[in-house]
Amino acid sequence: MVDAATRKTLSNIPLLKTKAGPRDKDLWPSRLKEEYQSLIQYVNNNKESDNDWFRLESNKDGTRWFGKCWHVHELLKYEFEIEFDIPVTYPQTAPEIAIPELDGKTAKMYRGGKICLTDHFKPLWAKNVPKFGIGHAMALGLGPWLAVEIPDLISKGLVLYKEKEENGASK
Amino acid sequence: MATVDELKERIAQLEVELAKEREKTGGNVAGARKKIDQMSSEVVDSNPYSRLMALKRMGIVDNYERIRDFTVAVVGVGGVGSVTAEMLTRCGIGKLLLFDYDKVELANMNRLFFQPYQAGMSKVQAAEKTLRDINPDVQFETHNYNITTVDNFQHFMDRISHGNLKGDGSVDLVLSCVDNFEARMAINTACNELEQNWIESGVSENAVSGHIQLIKPGETACFACAPPLVVAENIDEKTLKREGVCAASLPTTMGVVAGLLVQNTLKYLLGFGSVTHYLGYSALQDFFPTMSMKPNPACDDSFCGKRQEEFQRKEALRPKTVEVVKEEEIVHESNDWGISLVDESSVDDLKTQPAPELASGLSYAYDKPDETTKDSDEVVADTDQSLDELMAQMKSL
Numbered sequence: 001m002v003d004a005a006t007r008k009t010l011s012n013i014p015l016l017k018t019k020a021g022p023r024d025k026d027l028w029p030s031r032l033k034e035e036y037q038s039l040i041q042y043v044n045n046n047k048e049s050d051n052d053w054f055r056l057e058s059n060k061d062g063t064r065w066f067g068k069c070w071h072v073h074e075l076l077k078y079e080f081e082i083e084f085d086i087p088v089t090y091p092q093t094a095p096e097i098a099i100p101e102l103d104g105k106t107a108k109m110y111r112g113g114k115i116c117l118t119d120h121f122k123p124l125w126a127k128n129v130p131k132f133g134i135g136h137a138m139a140l141g142l143g144p145w146l147a148v149e150i151p152d153l154i155s156k157g158l159v160l161y162k163e164k165e166e167n168g169a170s171k
Numbered sequence: 172m173a174t175v176d177e178l179k180e181r182i183a184q185l186e187v188e189l190a191k192e193r194e195k196t197g198g199n200v201a202g203a204r205k206k207i208d209q210m211s212s213e214v215v216d217s218n219p220y221s222r223l224m225a226l227k228r229m230g231i232v233d234n235y236e237r238i239r240d241f242t243v244a245v246v247g248v249g250g251v252g253s254v255t256a257e258m259l260t261r262c263g264i265g266k267l268l269l270f271d272y273d274k275v276e277l278a279n280m281n282r283l284f285f286q287p288y289q290a291g292m293s294k295v296q297a298a299e300k301t302l303r304d305i306n307p308d309v310q311f312e313t314h315n316y317n318i319t320t321v322d323n324f325q326h327f328m329d330r331i332s333h334g335n336l337k338g339d340g341s342v343d344l345v346l347s348c349v350d351n352f353e354a355r356m357a358i359n360t361a362c363n364e365l366e367q368n369w370i371e372s373g374v375s376e377n378a379v380s381g382h383i384q385l386i387k388p389g390e391t392a393c394f395a396c397a398p399p400l401v402v403a404e405n406i407d408e409k410t411l412k413r414e415g416v417c418a419a420s421l422p423t424t425m426g427v428v429a430g431l432l433v434q435n436t437l438k439y440l441l442g443f444g445s446v447t448h449y450l451g452y453s454a455l456q457d458f459f460p461t462m463s464m465k466p467n468p469a470c471d472d473s474f475c476g477k478r479q480e481e482f483q484r485k486e487a488l489r490p491k492t493v494e495v496v497k498e499e500e501i502v503h504e505s506n507d508w509g510i511s512l513v514d515e516s517s518v519d520d521l522k523t524q525p526a527p528e529l530a531s532g533l534s535y536a537y538d539k540p541d542e543t544t545k546d547s548d549e550v551v552a553d554t555d556q557s558l559d560e561l562m563a564q565m566k567s568l
Contacts, residue, residue: 010548011548011549014549014550014551014552015548015549015550015551016550016551017550017551022321023321023324029558032558033554033556033558033561034551036558036561036562036564036565037551037552037554037561038551039565040561040564040565040568041551043565043568044568047568055568056565057562057565057566058562061321063320063321085317085319085320085321086321087319087320087353087356087357088319088320088321088324088357088360089319089353089356089357089359089360092356092395092471092472093319093352093353093356096351096353110351111273122352123398123536123537126398126537127537127538129471131550
């Protein structure tokens with residue numbers, strides 16, 4: 001059902017336990033803690049394997065997330081701001097990750113810069129409710145999207161390499 | 172930079188212009204009509220309801236005027252929703268609630284209803300203006316927001332449960348004309364909680380099939396009871412090019428689906444004909460599968476389960492009229508060879524939950540159980556850290 005590469009990605013991200021969305025006042029805090037734990041470990045694993053590719057943080061309620069993701073293409077690092085809301089039907093429906101700055105540049109996007117996920121992702125998510133969390137949406141949704149779309153956008157000249165700001169906001 | 176005074180002056184100037192413009196178009200100018208208190212069945216050129224009231228005379232609908240007592244919420248005012256709203260407006264519906272967070276774009280012009288000059292306006296606002304001109308008897312309530320976010324969802328539920336004509340009760344029917352799974356699930360959640368009947372509609376991303384589905388919480392399958400249904404199109408998925416696009420759309424398919432949706436709505440509200448539970452449409456084959464689906468006792472939505480129990484309790488109380496069909500027992504006089512009938516289904520066949528029966532030509536978008544993740548996979552460990560600590564840790568990475 002799932003190819004070896006996907007399974008390998010999955011093994012880096014701990015699964016979640018609590019089935020709760022932002023409207024479940026009692027259980028949502030536990031779910032949110034699990035989301036953070038899972039994300040922290042995923043990011044740490046990425047760093048260890050020299051494949052650090054995103055940062056995320058949320059508002060206090062954990063209903064709105066924002067951060068950055070990076071994509072390396074021909075030795076240049078491209079950075080994009082990402083954002084998404086946790087829908088009321090979460091985790092039954094996956095978060096809709098958006099890259100607003102790319103809105104209008106590719107047809108593989110819905111309004112507001114929401115990335116168009118493959119036919120593969122949503123069924124995969126639906127089959128793994130509630131075990132999949134934000135980390136899985138990043139790894140199986142955003143990751144493959146960037147890998148396909150960014151090189152294409154660069155080749156079309158729609159995404160340009162930005163030198164680091166003068167003050168050296170180095171990461 | 173203009174000074175505050177300059178800006179104030181400019182605002183005053185624009186307000187005068189706006190008032191003039193309103194005077195020109197508002198009120199009773201030629202073209203727009205006055206409100207009509209009572210629907211008349213008089214057949215004259217000036218009566219916008221004469222052909223609708225004729226349905227009564229022809230014995231199709233008992234009491235067409237009742238249409239004015241009904242309130243319908245249309246969620247999603249795009250290719251299907253805008254046409255749906257226009258049809259209901261022309262039919263003289265009592266009140267329409269419109270929900271959408273999108274703006275009109277030139278890329279929408281391959282669909283019906285919206286016009287190029289409306290580009291940039293919010294869809295609900297543009298729709299309300301056009302619809303009011305078509306039929307000033309209809310009441311409108313518009314909401315320009317995304318229903319799936321936590322902040323807006325509560326307000327959405329509140330308007331569904333209090334948005335009728337008098338403002339003291341729920342709307343009569345919710346029509347889902349949205350274009351994504353998340354919004355459908357949000358409507359499903361709201362309607363299961365509120366015990367609100369609704370009709371889901373959809374057009375496939377390749378624009379050549381569509382469906383409508385009536386959902387009565389507890390009585391028919393809800394949207395979360397089973398994976399989404401797919402109408403067979405007999406296209407090999409591999410030959411279907413998805414390169415570089417998310418979705419195609421055709422005004423024809425959207426118009427057909429909007430027509431099916433409003434037809435079913437009229438039959439449901441006015442009580443004529445038979446109301447369909449599911450009707451699919453495949454444009455390539457001219458194929459219209461139809462069926463009924465029972466709710467799934469193991470549905471993920473807890474409110475669906477609750478509604479199912481309530482419905483079964485109600486059904487049990489209803490006096491039963493069971494028709495007993497006597498089947499004649501077949502007696503074989505002799506069976507020298509000891510032949511007997513054996514059930515063909517093996518133990519393995521019965522392992523998975525039997526899916527609700529689907530009409531031929533329909534299938535699920537995917538099978539539910541899956542081996543993607545194994546029980547042995549790593550699960551987050553229990554932690555003593557507080558949420559704040561975790562948030563701080565994440566930030567410091």
